[in-house]
Amino acid sequence: MPHTRTVRMSAWAVPGIPEIVSGNDLTVVIVAAVVSDSGDELSGGLQDGDILTVTSKIVSKAEGRSVQAADREQAITDETVRVVASRVNATGVTRIVENRLGLVMAAAGVDSSNTSDGTVLLLPLDPDATARQLCRALRERFGVRLGVVITDTVGRPWRMGQADIAIGAAGIRVLDDLRGTVDASGRPLAVSVTAVADEIAAATDLVKGKVGGLPVAVVRGLAHHVTELDAVGARSLVRIGADDMFHLGTKEAWLAGFDEANKRLARSHDTTFEED
Known part of the structure; x- marks a missing residue:
């Protein structure tokens, strides 16, 4: 596929998104805001090749992914696949973890900003699936080929x-x-992605x-990056395995290496004693 250089792009936020609560249909909410902002009932002012970005907070709110702030630490534990790093600081313990989405984040992405008092929000259940659902619905509603x-x-x-x-x-x-x-300069690119x-x-x-x-914005000028709905999602951006x-x-890597060295030393001593 030829690689098209972007000469100019623009981005703007979409006003008029109300406070989202559990059960809201984000497609309906976004359509109403886009139409109101543009004054264009037919296309919402959107064009082929536009890309909409949606803050995960409103997805989580619509999915009812809110828990009581008192349960924050347990929520982090429940969302954690493995601990990458942990540090004690003035306000408590910060845990950098891999969460169930494969993302390495502080507190597994559990967040208290832009949510109701006394609550915290977990990340959406399946952001790629939600993006596909929104993208399909918005394409059908506005009749343009866009991305989300x-x-x-x-x-x-x-x-x-x-x-x-x-x-x-x-x-x-x-x-x-x-x-x-x-x-x-005509030099071959070997690693650029x-x-x-x-x-x-x-x-x-x-x-x-x-x-x-x-929480919603539109980008224009990157139509060459817009593709079919079955393209791989954001999960493919996560480095796994040997990568x-x-x-x-x-600190955790040092301790793991130290522990492994001690185990090898112990095994070598056991082997020596067996030979004796």
Whole structure:
């Protein structure tokens, strides 16, 4: 597939999304907001190739993924597949874990921001499935070929601050594999694979923000990344197996190595005694 360079793109937040509660139909809510913002009942002002990003918070709220804040630690435990790192700090213990979606995040993605007092939100049940459902429904309603990305905020190893990533996606190429092509100097690219869905998520966070009540945004100018509904979702962005070079935190990796060394030493001593 030829790789098209993006010369210009634009992004804007969609106003008019109300507070979401359990049971809300997000398709209905988003359609109403898009139509109201554009004044265009037919297409909602959307065009072929547009991409909508949807903050995971409103997906979780619609799914009823809220629990009492007092149950936060148990919720983190329930969502955890494995602990990557754990650190004691002034406010308690921070757990960096792999959650059931395969994402490595602080507190398994359990979050208390932008939710009702006394509650915390868990991540959506299946963000890729939700993205496909939204994408299919919005394509049918507006008659345009668009993509959908569901976003969440994460911290980043080696970098300060947080950024949004894609945790669900449909109708877009989540990765743009440039390997085998050549750069501007004619040199072959051997490892370049652009994380398109993550870059879209991060870009639209700049217009959605965290405090303005704007959980949906539109990106225009990336039509060459819009594809069929059966394209792989955001789960494919997670490094697994041998590709995961940072399976544990620094302290945890050191302790695991130390423990393994002690076990090998003990086995070697047992072998020596048997020979004697």
